[in-house]
Amino acid sequence: xxxxxxxxxxxxxxxxxxxxxxxxxxxxxxxxxxxxxxxxxxxxxxxxxxxxxxxxxxxxxxxxxxxxxxxxxxxxxxxxxxxxxxxxxxxxxxxxxxxxxxxxxxxxxxxxxxxxxxxxxxxxxxxxxxxxxxxxxxxxxxxxxxxxxxxxxxxxxxxxxxxxxxxxxxxxxxxxxxxxxxxxxxxxxxxxxxxxxxxxxxxxxxxxxxxxxxxxxxxxxxxxxxxxxxxxxxxxxxxxxxxxxxxxxxxxxxxxxxxxxxxxxxxxxxxxxxxxxxxxxxxxxxxxxxxxxxxxxxxxx
Amino acid sequence: xxxxxxxxxxxxxxxxxxxxxxxxxxxxxxxxxxxxxxxxxxxxxxxxxxxxxxxxxxxxxxxxxxxxxxxxxxxxxxxxxxxxxxxxxxxxxxxxxxxxxxxxxxxxxxxxxxxxxxxxxxxxxxxxxxxxxxxxxxxxxxxxxxxxxxxxxxxxxxxxxxxxxxxxxxxxxxxxxxxxxxxxxxxxxxxxxxxxxxxxxxxxxxxxxxxxxxxxxxxxxxxxxxxxxxxxxxxxxxxxxxxxxxxxxxxxxxxxxxxxxxxxxxxxxxxxxxxxxxxxxxxxxxxxxxxxxxxxxxxxxxxxxxxxxxxxxxxxxxxxxx
Numbered sequence: 001x002x003x004x005x006x007x008x009x010x011x012x013x014x015x016x017x018x019x020x021x022x023x024x025x026x027x028x029x030x031x032x033x034x035x036x037x038x039x040x041x042x043x044x045x046x047x048x049x050x051x052x053x054x055x056x057x058x059x060x061x062x063x064x065x066x067x068x069x070x071x072x073x074x075x076x077x078x079x080x081x082x083x084x085x086x087x088x089x090x091x092x093x094x095x096x097x098x099x100x101x102x103x104x105x106x107x108x109x110x111x112x113x114x115x116x117x118x119x120x121x122x123x124x125x126x127x128x129x130x131x132x133x134x135x136x137x138x139x140x141x142x143x144x145x146x147x148x149x150x151x152x153x154x155x156x157x158x159x160x161x162x163x164x165x166x167x168x169x170x171x172x173x174x175x176x177x178x179x180x181x182x183x184x185x186x187x188x189x190x191x192x193x194x195x196x197x198x199x200x201x202x203x204x205x206x207x208x209x210x211x212x213x214x215x216x217x218x219x220x221x222x223x224x225x226x227x228x229x230x231x232x233x234x235x236x237x238x239x240x241x242x243x244x245x246x247x248x249x250x251x252x253x254x255x256x257x258x259x260x261x262x263x264x265x266x267x268x269x270x271x272x273x274x275x276x277x278x279x280x281x282x283x284x285x286x287x288x289x290x291x292x293x294x295x296x297x298x299x300x301x
Numbered sequence: 302x303x304x305x306x307x308x309x310x311x312x313x314x315x316x317x318x319x320x321x322x323x324x325x326x327x328x329x330x331x332x333x334x335x336x337x338x339x340x341x342x343x344x345x346x347x348x349x350x351x352x353x354x355x356x357x358x359x360x361x362x363x364x365x366x367x368x369x370x371x372x373x374x375x376x377x378x379x380x381x382x383x384x385x386x387x388x389x390x391x392x393x394x395x396x397x398x399x400x401x402x403x404x405x406x407x408x409x410x411x412x413x414x415x416x417x418x419x420x421x422x423x424x425x426x427x428x429x430x431x432x433x434x435x436x437x438x439x440x441x442x443x444x445x446x447x448x449x450x451x452x453x454x455x456x457x458x459x460x461x462x463x464x465x466x467x468x469x470x471x472x473x474x475x476x477x478x479x480x481x482x483x484x485x486x487x488x489x490x491x492x493x494x495x496x497x498x499x500x501x502x503x504x505x506x507x508x509x510x511x512x513x514x515x516x517x518x519x520x521x522x523x524x525x526x527x528x529x530x531x532x533x534x535x536x537x538x539x540x541x542x543x544x545x546x547x548x549x550x551x552x553x554x555x556x557x558x559x560x561x562x563x564x565x566x567x568x569x570x571x572x573x574x575x576x577x578x579x580x581x582x583x584x585x586x587x588x589x590x591x592x593x594x595x596x597x598x599x600x601x602x603x604x605x606x607x608x609x610x611x612x613x614x615x616x617x618x619x620x621x622x623x
Contacts, residue, residue, distance in 0.1 A: 131316050134601050136560045146582035146590050147327055233443050240445050241567050243582045260449060260568075263457055264464075275446055283441055 012295045019291040025284035029277075033090040040083035045248075073269040075258065081269060084255055085277050091251040092278070095165050096232040102170030103231075104224055107177020112208045112216075114178070115185025126182070129175045138234055140172035145243050158246045165244050169234050176223050184216035218296050225289035229282050236278050252278040309609050313602045318369075320598040324591035325368045328378075329361075377592035382584050387592045391574060396476050397467055398566070398573030402558050404489050405497030409558075410551060413501040414540075417508025422535055424513065433509075436502040444561055448495040448568035455491060463488045465570040496565040500554050507550055511543035552608045556601045 013019050032039055073081050114122035132140060145168040152160050188194060189212070197207045238244035239253025247254060252274050259271025359367075371377070377387040420429040439447075456464035468484030470477040479485030515521065516539055524534045563575035570576070574593065581589035 127315075131319050134316060134605060135597070136557050139560045139563070139597070142563070142578075142582060143323075143590070143594060146585065149582070150327070150585040150587065237443055237445060237564060241564065241579050243579060256445070256449070263449070263453055268453075271449065275449070279442070279446070282443070286441060 009295050013291075016291060018287055019295075022284040022287040022291070025280060026288060029089060029281050029284070030093060032086055033093045036083075036086040036090050040080070040086045042080045042083050044079040044084045044087060073267075073273075075262075075267075075270045081273055084250065085252070085274055088250050088252045088255045088274060089277060089281070091162065091245055091249055092232055092235055092253070092281070095162060095169070095235045095245070095251060096228055098166045099169035099173065099231045099235070100224055100227045102166060103173035103227060104177050104220065106170070107174040108181050108213070108220065110174065111178040111181025112185055112212065115182040116189060116204065116208050116212065122182075125178065129178055132172075132175050137172040137230075138237060141168040141234055141238060142241075142243060144168040144171050145238065149243075158248055161244070161246045162249060165235060165238065168238070169231050172234075173227055173231065176227065177220060180219050180223060181216050184219060185212055188212045188215050222289065222293045222296055225285065225292050229286040229289060232278070232285065233282050236282075252281075305613055306610055309606055313606045316602050317598060320594060321369055321372065322365065324372075324594045325365050327587050327591050327594075328368070329364070372595055377595070378588040380581075380586055380589050382581070382586045382589075387588045390577065390589070391592060391596065394572060394574045394577050396478060397571060398559065398562055398575060400479060401489065401492055401496060401565070401571060401573060402555075402562060405493040405495075405500070406555065406558055408493050409497035409500035409504055409554075413504030414508050414547070416501075417505040418512060418535065418540060420505070421509045421512035421516065422531075432505075436505060439498055439502045444495060444499065444564045445568050447498055448491070448565060451491045451495060452568070462491050464491070467572060492565050492569045492571055495568065496558060496562060499561070500558060503554065504547065504550065507547055508540075508543055511546060512539055515539045515542050549608055549612070552604060552611075556597075556604050559600060560597065 013023075037043070075081060075084065110125050114125040145164055148164040148167060149157060149161075152164065185208075194207060194211060197211050202211075235244060235251060236253030236256065239251045240257045242257065245251040245254045247258065250258065255274035256271060256278065259267075259274060262268075262270045375388045379385065380387050380390060383390060416432055420432055423429045442450075452464045455462045463484070466488060467479045468486075468488035469482040470479050470485055471481040472478075473481075479489055521534060521539060524538050529538075559575075562571075562573060563578055565571065566573045566575040567579050574596075577589060578593045580586070581593065
């Protein structure tokens with residue numbers, strides 16, 4: 001810990017107000033998502049606690065019928081907007097993190113493999129990456145979502161939607177990781193320590209994971225952070241388009257989709273607060289990623 | 302040069318074959334086409350007849366070949382949901398998307414270049430700094446939020462512009478156009494800005510950085526020494542030399558405009574191909590999804606190929622390198 005506090009990276013962090021603020025925002029968001037059941041005033045998915053009479057209560061104003069007051073107002077069914085945002089944040093963050101983990105694992109594995117083994121393996125993997133890179137990743141994610149939805153039986157579709165979403169975003173995003181890891185592996189492969197490991201008879205798999213992987217991780221970390229911001233936006237976009245998280249498990253994108261319907265009738269808060277939360281989250285993670293890239297790459301400083 | 306072009310064409314065909322395989326696998330592995338085409342009341346003979354008719358008893362490779370043969374002729378089968386040939390539906394929807402893409406493309410290019418030049422020339426001015434900061438926000442806002450924001454401002458609050466649909470359209474030789482009516486033109490404004498904003502900021506930032514680079518060169522200083530006016534220097538000498546990378550980016554962004562039209566079309570309920578695709582995903586309408594995939598991939602591959610070949614013409618070093 002002391003070593004970390006003395007490091008260059010931590011010093012750069014302390015002296016960059018942007019990094020500190022966005023890290024604070026990110027931590028706050030993650031904490032409130034994890035602790036949502038404790039913080040949220042009501043459980044928006046427990047039908048027993050809902051009162052339809054409370055529907056469309058404006059923020060910070062008592063309801064005309066029941067006199068109840070809500071911090072950020074309520075939606076059409078009388079659900080507390082603040083609580084739905086907390087639970088939505090949970091789902092958005094969960095999908096984002098899980099999708100990036102999937103993309104990262106897949107990308108690292110395929111990248112190491114193609115960099116270390118070379119030959120036909122490399123050609124096939126990198127050609128596949130090229131093909132996928134021809135298309136915008138959001139389009140690939142939509143397509144994977146559509147196919148996966150078609151394969152799941154109708155009665156499980158809503159339950160599986162979150163996992164299908166993770167799969168779709170994760171699979172649409174592995175190329176970045178694979179390319180970077182492959183490039184770094186090619187460099188590491190020719191170094192003496194790899195030759196030494198090979199000489200004492202270590203298996204290729206051990207060399208890849210135990211020896212090369214730790215040395216290629218720092219660019220992976222940067223891509224992972226930036227990918228997280230992109231994955232959160234991708235999730236929100238898909239859910240907003242109605243091909244993501246279902247209304248029974250709403251993410252921030254689904255909440256914005258629901259809120260859009262009430263824009264014309266003047267209930268702006270149902271849309272406004274989830275949108276602001278999404279923006280703050282995406283912006284904070286994005287800025288953090290940008291900062292990390294500059295901090296870990298001394299050449300740019 | 303010839304071998305380079307040949308190689309790139311070969312790669313492109315390979316990409317198309319792979320996406321074709323994906324599209325085809327969707328038909329075979331997602332649901333049973335027989336189930337989708339025959340209703341509840343069917344006999345075993347019906348099933349068998351249709352199976353033979355559709356070549357489902359043939360080996361995979363033969364089926365794939367038949368599929369490609371049909372796809373090249375523009376035949377993608379019948380939509381499960383609408384019961385009409387997919388090609389017909391796509392043709393009907395295409396004008397809406399193409400007009401939207403055209404207008405937002407023009408918007409992005411014209412305004413992007415103009416603002417890029419402006420922010421480069423007045424790099425320390427207040428207006429230029431405001432524009433640059435605003436563009437940062439524009440890049441990080443998700444497309445659908447931009448759309449909602451515009452709807453809220455101009456449709457809900459001000460009531461100036463319609464928030465959904467294409468307005469009245471006029472049929473010109475089978476092409477329904479929104480360019481000829483007032484409501485059609487009005488309906489185009491908000492979706493075009495939504496779709497083009499990201500590309501505009503991209504072009505603007507690129508033009509700005511290229512301009513700053515060029516304005517530092519000796520020949521600009523020489524042009525100033527010759528006593529040429531600022532306007533001639535900025536537009537004749539500087540802007541012209543920034544155009545090569547800008548044209549490349551515009552070419553590559555063309556494809557993503559069509560792809561991102563999916564989001565814009567959903568926000569504005571624009572009756573184009575993108576909305577069709579989203580609905581197809583929601584209702585697992587495989588033929589429409591497959592046809593859209595093929596259409597998009599042909600477009601992307603063609604654009605990439607053209608840009609690469611153009612590049613090779615401009616920069617001879619690339620011909621040897623790849």
